[in-house]
Amino acid sequence: MNARWEVVIGLETHAQLSTAAKIFSGASTAFGAAPNTQAAAVDIALPGVLPVLNRGAVERAIRFGLAVGGTIAPSSVFARKNYFYPDLPKGYQISQYEIPVVQGGTVTITTPAGEKTVRLTRAHLEEDAGKSLHEDFHGMTGIDLNRAGTPLLEIVSEPDLRSAEEAVAYARTLHALVRWIGICDGNMQEGSFRCDANVSVRPAGSTTLGTRAEIKNLNSFRFLERAIQFEVRRQVELIEDGGKVVQETRLYDPDRDETRSMRSKEDAQDYRYFPDPDLPPLVIDAAWIARVKASMPELPAAKKARFESQYALASADAAHVSASPELAAYYESAVAALPAGIANGPKLVANWMQGELAASLHRADLDIAQSPVGAAALGGLIARIADQTISGKLAKDVFDAMWAGEGDADAIIAARGLRQISDTGAIDALIDGVLAANPAIVAEFHAGKEKAFNALVGKVMAASKGKANPAQVNAALRSKL
Ligand code: ADP
């Protein structure tokens, strides 16, 4: 990307709401059932049936609106979006158009360049379509309507994003948020969270928007990033060669790492939107909003800010240990398990969670909630480091033993005789032995070589099998020399 062009991106994100039943019928939304076994009369558009709105879907939309600081419309309207496609049996999708359930709101993202607030245009409720099956039908297409009528929240951002990296940061933040507030399982392989990226470029300094292309259905962060990068290159080259970007819908092909034109972009008028006469306006009163508000968890930004002040954590540490409700719960339990009066205990817990624990979980492909070393157990280990029962180095062995199921830190320290040697007499004896055995290194030290000192410390530590208190060894060695 060259500096003469500015990239402009707005994302439309479809989050599948985690209700057990569909948005307008009682059929199950469970993933992976045999085709057409979860399609009620409403979902397959039998004549004479009427949709009935699922309260749980509305409640989830309210949760989202509150989480992003948007306005919950007191009365919003379902509209028919008309188009023909084999996987859309009614010939229209029920969506919201002029008055969506959530208006405005913001999402704050963190990029290497710092924090940035992305404005949301709206979030509206709608139903998903079915799925065409092109394999196994010998030249024909099968239709599976299990997904038809699955509740979606479409979240639309303003064109505030300026790079593929920012778009990914935004999508990741939104993904974490919808899971955090319990409205979407976030499973991207199963299509529960997918993005359409609207991409345009304009000359740097320009304030009008360029013509955009919309890349549909990106279901991984990697594809989102690569699709945008390709699309930006394509548009810049096109314009610099004297061509013009046409407004269209494109598809990303991960195998060839390129976007391809799918169809020219529909205008709103092509969809002939009108209010759905089968559904009354969706009325949400203040009492309902208040009830939902009372059930909201502490939100990611608030939790991170609290961790920074309550536990004196740096921003990056706080971000890591508050990245999910599970990590945050683990962190706070571990800190709570520390004895009172350990000054840097909260920082040590954050270090261990990002270090040994994260690495071990990653190796074993486990989530924090499945960790064989529980929060209280980690707190117990860190307490023994803080009170100098064991050195930080031996603590790693103790951690591995805890991971392997050998018991808690105290039991392992006792069983393996790892207790740190802090007894002055014992340390003096170790030092005397090392000094007597290494006259050459001692001579080097007296000749002014500071490195020789470290070599002697190393030998004392080795003689103690790593158990001598390093600070005491340093001090005693200095005074003896
Ligand atoms: P539609 O619903 O027809 O796709 P909208 O006007 O609602 O169109 O915009 C959809 C998305 O496209 C929004 O996220 C918006 O921010 C983004 N967008 C609109 N114009 C541009 C543009 N010129 N460049 C990049 N993104 C844009």
Ligand code: MG
């Ligand atoms: Mg669109």
